[in-house]
Structure formats: C-alpha cells, structure tokens
Amino acid sequence: MATSHATGFGRAAGRRQPGPRPPLRWSDCARRLPSSLDELSGPAAGTVVLPLHVAWSGRREYDVSDERQRMVLYALPLAEAQREDLQRFLHRESLVSVWPRLRQLRGPHARRALEQELIPALAQ
Secondary structure, eight states: OOOOTTTTOSTTTTOOOOOOOOOOGGGGHHHHSOSSGGGOBOOSSSEEEOOTTTSOSSOOEEETTSHHHHHHHHHHHHHHOOHHHHHHHOBHHHHHHHHHHHGGGSOHHHHHHHHHHTOGGGGO
C-alpha cells in the first residue's frame, strides 16, 4: 500500500521542516562594531562607569589609567555592548595598546571579526 504524504500519513507524518538557523552569538559582532577606530571617543584617563546593560553582573566602575582595570573595561563592551557603547567607552590608542593581550581573551570568531572589521592592522 502506498503512503500518502498529502494526508500526513506515512514516514513524513510528524516531521517538522527545519526552520531558519538561529544566528550564532558571534555573528552579530561585526554589526556592533564602529566602522573605524577613529569613531572610538572614550576617555584615555579617569573613571568610567558602564551602564547596566553592558556590565550587568558585578563591577561597573573602572579606572582607565590602570592597565588591568582597562583590560576588563574593554573586554566587557567588546563582548556585551552595542556600537554606541563601544564608541562612548573605548579609546582608540588605549584599545590598540591593550589589543595584543586582550585578543587572547576573545574567541576565534569574535577575534577574527574584530581584526577584520575594526583593527586590521593588528591582525598581522
């Protein structure tokens, strides 16, 4: 006896068609980046207080002059923030100076997106 797929009987019954694949977490990294390092207008010194949507768990206040604090400060927005936050909190020269160490904290896909889209000179 032949199975009728039109009536929903047979092997195809109950199967769901695969929907569109959800975007991977890192795939939106490039969309969140400013178009160039020149758009980064964050402070080079002083204290920065990150908003809750960026630093939602734990410390929010950082001294930009302290290299260790700056590393944590820059790691958070690169992982969690939107374009406007990156422009507001990251400083161009400071990011370039900490990038060799900071890049080690990023996963390969996010690191690749950052280096291709924002920091191509540092990728070499």
